[in-house]
């Protein structure tokens with residue numbers, strides 16, 4: 001893990017983004033003796049997703065002990081599924097502990113980077129110019145809000161905002177609140193708000209399958225047990241991980257027995273827990289469970305049956321000054337309108353301008369859809385690596401586990417430069433094309449391609465995700481096939 005030889009001291013690395021993956025990268029770079037690095041962060045705080053999302057009910061539906069760095073277990077998680085502020089505090093604590101904070105340049109966005117004369121030239125939003133041998137883009141997946149374009153939106157007289165831009169100055173108590181969308185975000189908001197507001201309307205375009213989970217606080221005794229012996233945390237992680245692998249193995253084969261079990265659990269959840277048959281049928285999706293990213297919730301069906309709540313299934317005709325008019329002619333009066341309408345899932349590092357060798361523009365390379373070899377490296381973009389990049393495992397995985405394995409893979413690629421084997425390294429065009437062909441063929445057999453619309457699908461309707469088993473992913477990440485990379489210099 002050391003290797004502070006002269007050459008590695010000279011390798012300069014720019015990390016973009018101080019979220020979960022950027023902090024992790026900083027820690028690993030230090031551990032591997034790469035001290036000449038900087039992390040640029042566009043905001044004044046670290047935390048990525050957990051900084052940007054502050055909506056009521058924000059939680060991570062990956063179990064807390066799995067959504068944790070492997071090297072930094074957290075015996076203090078307060079419940080089986082951690083809440084947003086607790087996760088944000090965890091990342092801040094880890095960044096302090098590993099002295100990453102000192103390496104972050106806050107309030108400096110990177111709108112431009114170009115590979116010129118064998119180095120990456122970077123311009124930041126403050127006008128600073130910087131240079132590096134290597135860029136690691138830790139810019140997140142679901143980052144740029146997708147604001148639904150509802151006719152008449154600008155006429156609304158109440159407060160309105162996207163779920164990732166929550167306006168905490170708006171009082172909710174005693175108000176009529178409407179939420180557009182039924183993704184994981186909207187469902188979490190629903191469970192938090194229904195019984196705290198005067199009235200709650202959930203504007204549902206598409207019903208969702210809901211997988212029941214056991215979400216409960218850890219007792220002080222359990223936490224003391226984790227504190228006293230972190231092997232207990234490890235054992236719990238292993239157990240949760242096994243369950244997740246079973247789930248992940250199921251979704252890639254729509255005919256698998258695991259998939260059948262997931263579908264049965266979701267159907268039973270709906271049938272057993274929604275009493276009113278009319279509401280039950282409103283909430284019943286007309287596609288297979290798992291086709292859209294599953295909702296994990298212990299109490300959504302309970303909360304949505306509150307007398308305060310309505311599920312509005314008539315389409316939205318327009319927003320008016322006093323609320324939302326639906327296609328059936330009804331006006332749903334609202335004081336607060338929340339757009340939980342998701343994110344631009346294919347943005348990745350964009351809108352940053354990224355120019356590779358000979359000025360090739362990433363926007364052009366990705367004009368059809370984003371592609372990268374193993375979601376990490378792009379031909380003709382030497383020494384430019386992405387974490388949680390295009391077509392990688394997303395969905396119901398712990399993105400921390402994914403990022404950890406990707407960082408160790410990227411460190412092996414940078415190791416080629418450190419060892420003097422080359423100065424520039426990027427996946428070959430053939431390896432990338434072969435990978436993408438195999439990936440998209442396999443993705444078409446997954447549950448995500450069984451006839452629903454979701455942010456997993458690219459514009460051709462092909463799931464933009466890792467379509468094989470998690471073990472295959474981790475095997476691929478164990479060591480790069482260097483013969484599939486162009487190495488120059």
Ligand code: NAP
Nearest residue numbers: 059060061148181182183184185186205206293340341342
């Ligand atoms: P999402 O899953 O993309 O859901 C967006 C919702 O908005 C959908 O219900 C969509 O309807 C609806 N919508 C979009 N445009 C609309 C329009 N013009 N009119 C009416 N409805 C419209 O977004 P999200 O809920 O923010 O979740 C995105 C992802 O973030 C999740 O899948 C998950 O990966 C991640 N997430 C994770 C957690 C966690 O706990 N780990 C929590 C929240 C989010 P249609 O379905 O009809 O398109």
